[in-house]
Amino acid sequence: MSRTFPALITAKYQRYLEGFQTAHSDSAWLSNLLDNNPKYPLFAEHLQLLWGCSDFVGQQCQLHPIEFQELVESGDLQRSYSPEDYQRRIEHRLPSDCSEEQLCEQLRLFRRRELIRIIWRDFSRQAPLLETTADMTALAESAINVSLSVLHRITCEELGTPCREGAKGTEGAEQHMIVVAMGKMGAQELNISSDIDLIFAYPRKGETRRSASSPRQKTVSNQEFFTRLGQKLIAALDSKTVDGFVFRVDMRLRPYGQSGALVLSFDALEEYYQTQGREWERYAMVKARAVAGVQSDRDYLDTILRPFTYRKYLDFGAIEALRDLKRTIDRELQRKGMQADIKLGPGGIREVEFITQAFQLIRGGRNSDLQTQSLYKALQQLSADQVLDPGDINGLWQAYIFLRNTEHALQGIADKQTQELPGDELGQLRVATILGFDNWQDFDHSLQQQRQHVKKIFADIFADPEKAD
Numbered sequence: 420m421s422r423t424f425p426a427l428i429t430a431k432y433q434r435y436l437e438g439f440q441t442a443h444s445d446s447a448w449l450s451n452l453l454d455n456n457p458k459y460p461l462f463a464e465h466l467q468l469l470w471g472c473s474d475f476v477g478q479q480c481q482l483h484p485i486e487f488q489e490l491v492e493s494g495d496l497q498r499s500y501s502p503e504d505y506q507r508r509i510e511h512r513l514p515s516d517c518s519e520e521q522l523c524e525q526l527r528l529f530r531r532r533e534l535i536r537i538i539w540r541d542f543s544r545q546a547p548l549l550e551t552t553a554d555m556t557a558l559a560e561s562a563i564n565v566s567l568s569v570l571h572r573i574t575c576e577e578l579g580t581p582c583r584e585g586a587k588g589t590e591g592a593e594q595h596m597i598v599v600a601m602g603k604m605g606a607q608e609l610n611i612s613s614d615i616d617l618i619f620a621y622p623r624k625g626e627t628r629r630s631a632s633s634p635r636q637k638t639v640s641n642q643e644f645f646t647r648l649g650q651k652l653i654a655a656l657d658s659k660t661v662d663g664f665v666f667r668v669d670m671r672l673r674p675y676g677q678s679g680a681l682v683l684s685f686d687a688l689e690e691y692y693q694t695q696g697r698e699w700e701r702y703a704m705v706k707a708r709a710v711a712g713v714q715s716d717r718d719y720l721d722t723i724l725r726p727f728t729y730r731k732y733l734d735f736g737a738i739e740a741l742r743d744l745k746r747t748i749d750r751e752l753q754r755k756g757m758q759a760d761i762k763l764g765p766g767g768i769r770e771v772e773f774i775t776q777a778f779q780l781i782r783g784g785r786n787s788d789l790q791t792q793s794l795y796k797a798l799q800q801l802s803a804d805q806v807l808d809p810g811d812i813n814g815l816w817q818a819y820i821f822l823r824n825t826e827h828a829l830q831g832i833a834d835k836q837t838q839e840l841p842g843d844e845l846g847q848l849r850v851a852t853i854l855g856f857d858n859w860q861d862f863d864h865s866l867q868q869q870r871q872h873v874k875k876i877f878a879d880i881f882a883d884p885e886k887a888d
Contacts, residue, residue: 428471435477527662579627597712614667698740766870
């Protein structure tokens, strides 16, 4: 029996359906598919769900009907990807001598196609939460790696090839930039419409080597080369063109924040974290993961960052530092009136992350199994170690799934970075429908139950001793 949708959602679907039929050169294609589609029996129901609940998907399909037809006929809406699929697909789009303009255009067209697919599979529950977040992360990683490959070549043509200095026997070895993903990207938990938090680094100081074919080419320091490369990478991903953008890039977690250099050498990074690294930066580093660069350089960078993040002893001092950080966030939330925010508000996504990462910082130095970027793996290890009650762990994970699915519903409606619950009837009906509820009241009741569970566990762990009786 096919699913019945609320009238407001059905009306939205009908408008996009009419617009699509008008825009498509073959007006019978979709009608035939809706009448008979043995390869995808649920297609008609899923189409009504997606076009009724996501303006982004409905609008893009209407604007680019041939692309949507290709996506449907490819079978990609019904199958999972591997991370290699994303890399191979974007590489296939680019010419061997790809220019910056061609790169920017193809990245955006690729993102548009694949985001429709990811939202489709998420809303129709063909993909579970962890597949959706892994897909979004793989999409970002492939965009970064392909961009670096193209832009490194172009920057070498402009400034020469960056080489290391000082180590005997390795003079002249070419260097490549390392990109460290922070936050949800580092944990392979990226959401549907997220920015990506990055840190740029390079292995050693030195200067560029002129090309044999360009003996008069300007040479610069490696610092200047990789700064230029980093700027090009940000522009390739973040700048808005007629085709949109790829990912918003946030560099504020780098050493010294916005006032710091865009990219640092390994020596400069190590000096910073050893002498100036703060507790909140340790918290952020729990999720850090190198996603681009030579593997041996990634491994070496890990030996720099891991001792800063994880102490060799039971680090109970970390919990007070996190308690201070949470107080600051709570004050900001109250000032901005963001209680309806499912990420930052009480019992929200951030509190689940705080609980998990607090114990990772406290115990991770003594238990390497806790040194994982994955929230799920960390929770399972805390359960196995009996640090928290297994029932509480399971409750936290179920709440996290519910909250993240809600977050994806909010963001997939209009490809908008938001965690704010809607106040309008259509928005509420859409979120409830995507989450599988018949109405907003039932959805909201379940949401509040999940948030109360998180809030209680969080309060027990982060209880302020200054307020204790």
